[in-house]
Amino acid sequence: MFRRFASYIIGAALGVAALSSWAQAPESLLVRLDFSPWGMHGAMHLAQEKGWFTDVGLKVEIQDGTGTINTLQLLAAGKVDVGQVSVGTMAVAKENGLDLISIVGFARTGDxxxxxxxxxxxxxxxxxxxxxxxxxxxxxxxxxxxxxxxxxxxxxxxxxxxxxxxxxxxxxxxxxxxxxxxxxxxxxxxxxxxxxxxxxxxxxxxGISFPSYGLVSTPSMIESKKEAIKKLVQVQLRAWNYIYDGNIEEAVKAILAQRPNAKLDPDVLRGQLIAYEAFFSSPTQGKAPIGQQFDADWQAAINSMEQTGLIKAGHKPSDYYTNELLKN
CATH class of the missing domain: 3.40.190.10 (Periplasmic binding protein-like II)
Known part of the structure; x- marks a missing residue:
């Protein structure tokens, strides 16, 4: 009787442990970048190197890209969850039928x-x-x-x-x-x-205005993985603020550590990160919090793209971006 009872207790404990482990399993996200490794990838690699994704229960795979347009196509096809790309180019891709939306803006001034x-x-x-x-x-x-x-x-x-x-x-x-x-x-x-x-x-x-780098996803992906993508966004905001709070060198080292076979020049990576800081300002709001996007910025971009024929008339800023995932 005692052995059967002990076996029951041990089995129940193992079952609880298994359920607990399952409940705490990290959420997986596939992030595709715009290109082969360069400075603007610093926040993504820094977060991976420091374990910040793991800390919030994420398992993030970071893929190098072959161009913004290719990454946007893979996003729209549901092949990746989030892309780090030029969100101005995203607006043009959206005009051509890809269902995309910008979820965070980093380099908000056109570069x-x-x-x-x-x-x-x-x-x-x-x-x-x-x-x-x-x-x-x-x-x-x-x-x-x-x-x-x-x-x-x-x-x-x-x-x-x-x-x-x-x-x-x-x-x-x-x-x-x-x-x-x-x-x-x-x-x-x-x-x-x-x-x-x-x-x-x-x-x-x-006279052609549009936003630069940020994170992009699709409405359907956000609906299915909202909490995981929100965690990713929050970690990236933390990483960029950390980098531009005097820690550019750590970002350079993180890129080199994450891509050891890419034959990267640390001077170039450092130079890119230093040069991009000025482009993180909003064209209309100045040094606003990193990540936040604004109607005024997007309206200027819409006006430029309408005038150049890249998009048809009648769009509004909310067609292209959301700040919803920035909220704690």
């Missing part, structure tokens, strides 16, 4: 630029006539190339824009096989600083 050799003396888009500029098809720049040229009165053929492989863009410029390249200024300028320093012509200076 796309044409970068050219400092020695070339280029000071305005008009100086691009006769120049060869490289880009790549899945770049956040892709939807804005023609609107940029048109906004500056540049006719077709006056500027040679050549699409190359993403991995070849910077090297093509650095080896002087192109006059310039189209990318994000805080990404590109640190990349070429040691080989061929570049000046930047910001797209925003041509």
């Amino acid at each position: 796309l630029a044409v970068m050219l050799d400092e020695k070339a003396g280029v000071t305005s888009p008009k100086d691009l006539v006769g120049k060869k500029i490289v880009c790549f098809t899945a770049s956040p720049w892709a939807p804005f190339i023609q609107p940029f040229l048109q906004a500056n009165g540049l006719k077709k053929g006056e500027v040679e824009v050549v699409m190359v492989a993403p991995s070849a863009m910077v090297s093509t410029y650095a080896s002087e096989n192109a006059d310039g390249f189209m990318s994000q200024a805080p990404f590109g300028q640190p990349m070429v600083k040691k080989t061929r320093p570049a000046n930047a012509l910001l797209l925003a200076d041509s």
Whole structure:
């Protein structure tokens, strides 16, 4: 009798332990980044390195990407849960039928630029006539190339824009096989600083406004994994605030530790993180809390994209973003 009772107690205890373990099992999320490792991935890798995802009950897989557009397509197809991408490009993708929404904004000021050799003396888009500029098809720049040229009165053929492989863009410029390249200024300028320093012509200076990097998901994914995605957002806010509170070096080390085989230059990563801090400000609200998005910023972006024909008229800011997941 005693043995049967003891067996019952032990079995019950094991059952409770199993149920407890199951109840506390980490929630899995698949996050896809925009590109191969670079500075803007710092918060994601820092959180992974420090165990901050694990601390809130998340198991996060971080995938490198092959371009913002590709990541957006995978998001819309339900292949990944969250993407870190250019949310301005997300708005264009949404216009083309992808059901997406921005859930947090990091670099809220537009960062796309044409970068050219400092020695070339280029000071305005008009100086691009006769120049060869490289880009790549899945770049956040892709939807804005023609609107940029048109906004500056540049006719077709006056500027040679050549699409190359993403991995070849910077090297093509650095080896002087192109006059310039189209990318994000805080990404590109640190990349070429040691080989061929570049000046930047910001797209925003041509009157085309849109937000830069943030996190994007789909309404259906948010509905099914809301609490897990909310935890991810909260951890990323913590990480970015930590980085820009004097801890950029830790973010650099985290990227190197998380991607040891990527042959990354810590000086470039550091330079990118330093350069991006200014772009974290809101164009209309200034140094607002990291992550928060604003109607005024999005309305300016909507106006620009309507004027350039990238989206149809009639959209409102709430079509593109939500601050719901920022709330504690």
